[in-house]
Amino acid sequence: MAKAAPNAPAGKLPPQNVQAEQAILCSCLDSENALTVVSAILNPDDFYRPDHKLIFSAILELVSTRSAVDIITVSDLMEKRGELEQIGGTAYISQLSDLPVIRSNAAEYAAIVRQKAMLRKLINSLDDVTKLSYEGEQEANNLVDIAIKRLSDIRENPTGGGFETIYEILKRTLQEIVDISKGKKERSVVKTGFPLLDKAVGGLRPGSLIIVAARPAMGKSAFVINIATNTAINYNTHVAFFSLEMSKAEIGNRILASRSNVSTYALQSADIKENDWEQIGKAMTLLTPAPFYIDDRSGINTIEMMAKCRQLKNENKLGLIIVDYLQLMNSAGNRGGGNRQQEISEISRSLKIMAKELEVPVIALSQLSRGAEYREDRRPLLADLRDSGAIEQDADMVMFIYRDKYYDNSAEKPEIEDAEIILAKNRQGETKTVMVKWWARKTLFFEPDQPGQPGDPQMPPAFPVQPDSNHPSRPADHHASNQHKPKFPHISNPPKHAASDSVSEPASRNIPPLPDEFYDDVPPYDDSRDIPDPEVDPDGFTGFEPPEQDGEF
Numbered sequence: 373m374a375k376a377a378p379n380a381p382a383g384k385l386p387p388q389n390v391q392a393e394q395a396i397l398c399s400c401l402d403s404e405n406a407l408t409v410v411s412a413i414l415n416p417d418d419f420y421r422p423d424h425k426l427i428f429s430a431i432l433e434l435v436s437t438r439s440a441v442d443i444i445t446v447s448d449l450m451e452k453r454g455e456l457e458q459i460g461g462t463a464y465i466s467q468l469s470d471l472p473v474i475r476s477n478a479a480e481y482a483a484i485v486r487q488k489a490m491l492r493k494l495i496n497s498l499d500d501v502t503k504l505s506y507e508g509e510q511e512a513n514n515l516v517d518i519a520i521k522r523l524s525d526i527r528e529n530p531t532g533g534g535f536e537t538i539y540e541i542l543k544r545t546l547q548e549i550v551d552i553s554k555g556k557k558e559r560s561v562v563k564t565g566f567p568l569l570d571k572a573v574g575g576l577r578p579g580s581l582i583i584v585a586a587r588p589a590m591g592k593s594a595f596v597i598n599i600a601t602n603t604a605i606n607y608n609t610h611v612a613f614f615s616l617e618m619s620k621a622e623i624g625n626r627i628l629a630s631r632s633n634v635s636t637y638a639l640q641s642a643d644i645k646e647n648d649w650e651q652i653g654k655a656m657t658l659l660t661p662a663p664f665y666i667d668d669r670s671g672i673n674t675i676e677m678m679a680k681c682r683q684l685k686n687e688n689k690l691g692l693i694i695v696d697y698l699q700l701m702n703s704a705g706n707r708g709g710g711n712r713q714q715e716i717s718e719i720s721r722s723l724k725i726m727a728k729e730l731e732v733p734v735i736a737l738s739q740l741s742r743g744a745e746y747r748e749d750r751r752p753l754l755a756d757l758r759d760s761g762a763i764e765q766d767a768d769m770v771m772f773i774y775r776d777k778y779y780d781n782s783a784e785k786p787e788i789e790d791a792e793i794i795l796a797k798n799r800q801g802e803t804k805t806v807m808v809k810w811w812a813r814k815t816l817f818f819e820p821d822q823p824g825q826p827g828d829p830q831m832p833p834a835f836p837v838q839p840d841s842n843h844p845s846r847p848a849d850h851h852a853s854n855q856h857k858p859k860f861p862h863i864s865n866p867p868k869h870a871a872s873d874s875v876s877e878p879a880s881r882n883i884p885p886l887p888d889e890f891y892d893d894v895p896p897y898d899d900s901r902d903i904p905d906p907e908v909d910p911d912g913f914t915g916f917e918p919p920e921q922d923g924e925f
Contacts, residue, residue: 387491388420392484397424398471399478400431401442406478411435413482418489423459426450427468443469490526497522520675562609562692562733565602568819569793569806573769576692576733577800581724581766583698585738585757586773587745591791592737593618594626594815595773596694599735601627604662609691612681615668616700623666630816631655637813663689673702674722678729685730693730695723697737699758717762724766738763740772750779754796770797775810787813 396414399406416429430449434441443465450456459465473481501519504510510518551557561575576582586592593615603609615623622640629636632655634648644652667680677695684690695701703715703722720736727734739758744750752772754764764770772794777785791810795803808817 386420386495387488389484389488390421390424392481392488393419393421393424394468394471395473395481396478396485397427397431397468398473399475399481400428401446401465401469403475403478404441406475407431407435407441409479410482413479413486414489418485420485420488420492423464426455426459427465430455493526494523497526517673517675520679524675524678562603563607564599565606566599566793566806566808566817566819569808572795572801572804572806573798574800576735577768578731578733579728580733580768580799581720581727582733582735582769582771583738583757583763583767584735584771584773585740585752587740587752587778590773590775590778591810591815591817592773593696595793595817596696596735596737597623597626597815598630598817600664600692600694601630601659601662603692604664605658608663610663610684610689611665611692611694612684612690613664613666613694613696614672614677615666615696616670616672617696618668620666620668623668626815627659627664628652628655629814631658635813636815665689670700671702674719674726678722678726681726681730681732685732690730690732693726693732693734695734695736697739698723698763699739720762720766750774751792751794752796764797767797768799769795772796787811791817 396410400410411432414428416425416432419425419428427446427450430446430453431441434445434449439445443462447456447462447465450459456462497519501515501522504515504518548557552559559575561577563570563575564573584592584596597613600611600613604611613623625636625639628634629639632648632651634644634651638644638648665684677693681690681693698719699716701719703718723734723736740752740756741758743756744752751774754770757763757770772792774792774794775789777789789810789812791808793806793808795805797803807820809820810817
């Protein structure tokens with residue numbers, strides 16, 4: 373008879389179903405098909421009764437040696453192992469074989485036993501954490517990590533469906549292609565907001581790990597912040613951004629600068645001119661509804677990250693994960709000690725597993741070694757990825773950022789520089805280089821009309837935009853019913869500074885309108901994402917009032 377576990381409440385047995393266990397053993401002794409099904413689902417430790425564990429272990433050993441499985445062979449093996457008397461002898465095995473069981477239901481019996489085993493593991497894991505908590509020898513955060521790790525290990529992968537025939541796979545794939553081509557369904561990819569880059573990579577696919585790497589100060593963080601902002605605003609993608617390097621305020625300043633005509637320096641130093649407040653207000657109107665979530669805690673590990681992202685996933689608030697950056701993370705099993713290369717390998721592997729389990733793309737930033745500094749062509753290579761070769765192995769895509777002017781030590785540099793996004797690895801397509809522009813003053817990457825030398829500073833269009841009646845994707849100058857409330861920042865050339873200003877800006881010129889093709893990939897404007905009017909939502913953003921003359925921010 374089953375006995376209560378030591379930690380179980382008085383009078384209660386741990387979760388178990390002895391009848392299901394007996395039915396499984398009966399099916400395995402009499403049916404080869406049932407044995408094949410059950411052995412793919414269960415292992416001996418999933419059984420509650422010790423004698424059932426021993427019997428199932430003997431059955432699996434016979435299967436591994438391609439021996440017949442029946443009452444006689446199982447009894448003989450257990451006798452050789454000295455376990456026959458422990459399970460009640462051959463008589464008990466014979467009783468199991470005589471049970472009135474429907475062999476075709478073996479999979480259902482196995483599912484019952486598996487569920488009970490998971491519940492027992494859950495109880496044991498929580499009991500262990502409770503015991504460690506009472507002992508008080510470890511920090512609370514460490515115990516939380518242990519609890520999350522053990523619970524994550526118990527949890528079954530919901531996407532694991534086993535083998536499928538190629539016919540079923542291709543049938544589903546082709547049906548999806550047909551639905552997309554007919555407009556019945558959208559591709560389940562995350563767009564970066566850089567049309568040329570999206571065309572080159574086909575969008576960021578769920579379950580993929582994308583590494584973005586560059587030398588320090590090349591613009592890694594700015595690039596992924598631009599991606600996060602673009603996809604959150606343009607396509608309403610929910611973005612979880614883990615910043616281990618910059619604070620939330622710094623990221624906020626960069627985002628605001630990229631969407632307004634105010635430099636990051638002016639925002640950080642609170643040196644805001646009177647005419648800048650309108651630009652800031654319009655940028656805030658655009659940014660307020662963006663589903664962009666930022667966590668700036670340092671030293672976070674993959675277990676904590678997985679727990680936070682799973683919470684967002686359960687609330688349907690997760691479409692993209694960004695980690696800035698990989699080398700600043702801690703591994704789950706070792707807080708700062710041990711071999712760093714092994715830790716980075718574990719972190720990289722965990723990020724890939726997280727992408728697959730949560731079914732979202734994960735972008736992780738990585739540092740590069742100094743190897744490129746000593747080559748004549750300083751464009752980075754996969755071998756330059758720092759700390760571990762596992763990074764390039766686990767990644768589905770590796771992007772490098774390269775700016776030639778980065779190595780130019782001359783006193784004057786153009787305000788807008790050429791930059792290259794180098795696709796060094798791409799499992800889903802070709803490797804190539806995408807040309808973009810870098811506007812350092814606004815920490816902004818954007819795509820030019822054509823690669824080449826940049827002209828006078830010009831802000832790329834901000835989206836979402838109000839559609840033109842003649843061209844559904846072209847922005848109109850204004851919308852009559854919404855003149856009181858800005859929908860998107862007004863785009864203009866950088867203003868001239870007074871002669872007393874220390875920073876000189878080039879004079880603005882009339883910029884010709886962009887061609888119609890530029891707007892082909894712009895999504896239609898979504899009125900449902902407007903900021904509520906004050907009478908509807910008194911807490912909604914309604915704009916800034918310029919500060920008083922005393923300059924107080």
